[in-house]
Amino acid sequence: MAVAVDLEALRKCVHCGICVPQCPTFLVLGEEMDTPRGRLYLMRAVAEGRLGLTETVGRHLDLCLGCRACETACPSGVPFGSLLEATRIQFRRDGPRARHRLFEAVLFALFTEPRRLGAVFAGVRFYRRSGLGRLVRTLGLLRPFARLAAMDALVADVPRPEPLPAVIPARGRRRARVGLLTGCVQRYLYPGVNRDTAELLALGGYEVVVPSAQGCCGALDLHAGREDAFRARARALAAAFPADLDLVVTNAAGCGSAMKEYGRWLTEAADLGAKTRDVLELLAEAELPLGPLELTVTYHDACHLAHGQRVRQEPRALLRRIPGLRLVELPDSDLCCGSAGVYNLLEPAIARDLLDRKVASIVATGARVIAAANPGCLLQIASGCRARGLDVEVVHPVELLARAAARSR
Numbered sequence: 001m002a003v004a005v006d007l008e009a010l011r012k013c014v015h016c017g018i019c020v021p022q023c024p025t026f027l028v029l030g031e032e033m034d035t036p037r038g039r040l041y042l043m044r045a046v047a048e049g050r051l052g053l054t055e056t057v058g059r060h061l062d063l064c065l066g067c068r069a070c071e072t073a074c075p076s077g078v079p080f081g082s083l084l085e086a087t088r089i090q091f092r093r094d095g096p097r098a099r100h101r102l103f104e105a106v107l108f109a110l111f112t113e114p115r116r117l118g119a120v121f122a123g124v125r126f127y128r129r130s131g132l133g134r135l136v137r138t139l140g141l142l143r144p145f146a147r148l149a150a151m152d153a154l155v156a157d158v159p160r161p162e163p164l165p166a167v168i169p170a171r172g173r174r175r176a177r178v179g180l181l182t183g184c185v186q187r188y189l190y191p192g193v194n195r196d197t198a199e200l201l202a203l204g205g206y207e208v209v210v211p212s213a214q215g216c217c218g219a220l221d222l223h224a225g226r227e228d229a230f231r232a233r234a235r236a237l238a239a240a241f242p243a244d245l246d247l248v249v250t251n252a253a254g255c256g257s258a259m260k261e262y263g264r265w266l267t268e269a270a271d272l273g274a275k276t277r278d279v280l281e282l283l284a285e286a287e288l289p290l291g292p293l294e295l296t297v298t299y300h301d302a303c304h305l306a307h308g309q310r311v312r313q314e315p316r317a318l319l320r321r322i323p324g325l326r327l328v329e330l331p332d333s334d335l336c337c338g339s340a341g342v343y344n345l346l347e348p349a350i351a352r353d354l355l356d357r358k359v360a361s362i363v364a365t366g367a368r369v370i371a372a373a374n375p376g377c378l379l380q381i382a383s384g385c386r387a388r389g390l391d392v393e394v395v396h397p398v399e400l401l402a403r404a405a406a407r408s409r
Ligand code: SF4
Pocket: 022, 023, 024, 025, 026, 034, 035, 036, 039, 063, 064, 065, 066, 067, 068, 069, 070, 071, 080
């Protein structure tokens, strides 16, 4: 059953504008209708029947990154993310066709089916390692196709898969038995992050179960208003994890944020949603033996970790526990980097503007290592740093923790 747009929640907005300067699309576009306040005005007019599901309204909603920075800023407690999701569902069901519907359909067909995505990334590995990618770039063959060029710039290489064992036993006293979500992009592009996640959890006293049948969590579908697909994926994921697990762990902020909200959408996945934790939340409570790393590191807050899950202190506290590591605050660390699921592929110009701002902030810190806890951010920020020729490393915090743990042995 469809979730109705919550009119009472929409009416909580008092138009104060406190959220406006925090909104990345306002920073780039400077338009009132591309602010949270403007979008809430449009959503409310639609919900009250004063405005139809027009192309113009749809476009202003499409341009929203869904970053939820406005939720963090709002003193009135307007739940912008869930209002946006419900309105997007309404648009997808009854509204006009979005301008990039075909491209989006292809992206979703690939990105939300791990097996298909694996085949695509195997092709990308060949494209990169055979030199074909370099040739295409040298000849400028993708220049007329902005979205294909954006995809090409994003993935520098595809590592070989590293499947994890079905169970990784806890070291020492067992604290709990947890499931690990291996993710879609994460398992193919960052298998080392999954390996490090599992090893650190085991080191912290968690027995880690990795169900082989797990699919996509449905986060991309939810954020795009693809309600039926989202519910089907959430239901399938809940069935893939054993019911007797104490917790389920993610290391991808976008996945964790959507999973934690499962209970709002379907009862069959409510238990999985209630058990979901980001890996950094669990590791912050665990005792980890950490050796020294002489590094200057800055930390980017992934939107769906900072704004979606309100996890801000744990990653910083964990990084500060590494002896020798100097953590430098990133200016506007929670400003979206432009990745936002597949936004960087659908709206490459706005995404590039945000990425340029992020890279400029990184340069200002002088850090040689940038940590971020979401695969989309890792890809996006790494591509921006490559384009600027920066000699930096872009890593998930668990990679630094795993290195420090190896130094303690
Ligand atoms: S979710 Fe992000 S982009 Fe969308 S209105 Fe809120 S702050 Fe702006």
